[in-house]
Amino acid sequence: MTKQRILVNGKTRRLEAADDTPLLWVLRDHIGLTGTKYGCGIGLCGACSVHLDGEVIRSCTITITDVGDAAITTIEAIAPVGETHPVQAAWIAESVPQCGYCQSGMIMAAIALLARVPQPTDEDINAAVTNICRCGTYPRIRKAIHRAARNNNET
Numbered sequence: 001m002t003k004q005r006i007l008v009n010g011k012t013r014r015l016e017a018a019d020d021t022p023l024l025w026v027l028r029d030h031i032g033l034t035g036t037k038y039g040c041g042i043g044l045c046g047a048c049s050v051h052l053d054g055e056v057i058r059s060c061t062i063t064i065t066d067v068g069d070a071a072i073t074t075i076e077a078i079a080p081v082g083e084t085h086p087v088q089a090a091w092i093a094e095s096v097p098q099c100g101y102c103q104s105g106m107i108m109a110a111i112a113l114l115a116r117v118p119q120p121t122d123e124d125i126n127a128a129v130t131n132i133c134r135c136g137t138y139p140r141i142r143k144a145i146h147r148a149a150r151n152n153n154e155t
Helices: 023-031 086-093 103-116 122-128 138-154
Strands: 002-008 011-017 049-052 056-060 071-073
Touching: 002 023, 011 023, 049 103, 056 103, 086 103, 086 138, 103 122, 103 138, 122 138
Parallel strands: 002 071
Antiparallel strands: 002 011, 049 056, 049 071
């Protein structure tokens, strides 16, 4: 165990963890941010998606030491407490979640996509949001991303 320092949701966190500890487990077990989910553990499903300096990553595939000085943003910090992020609002409006397990990762992927491509096509969405939804809500996910893009364009 070594002392580590990481920047999560705008706050510097100091903790002790092995250098090879996946970021996912640091977030969940050491810091207590359980919105980021464990799905497959090998970077395929995307349930563990977070932002690293604004880019979406799979937190199960990066170690605490690989993070370095980068800023980590989790689902808990995408909107102020008591408020809803526009992507979350679109998710609700389109009734996206069924079981909901993958949704935090899906939302993080959608937010990163919309930051890069404000008006994405279905092809853009398919290429950027590669998360797996066992419930198969992909048509509603696409509709929600398009809704969030329209709403961002109107403001």
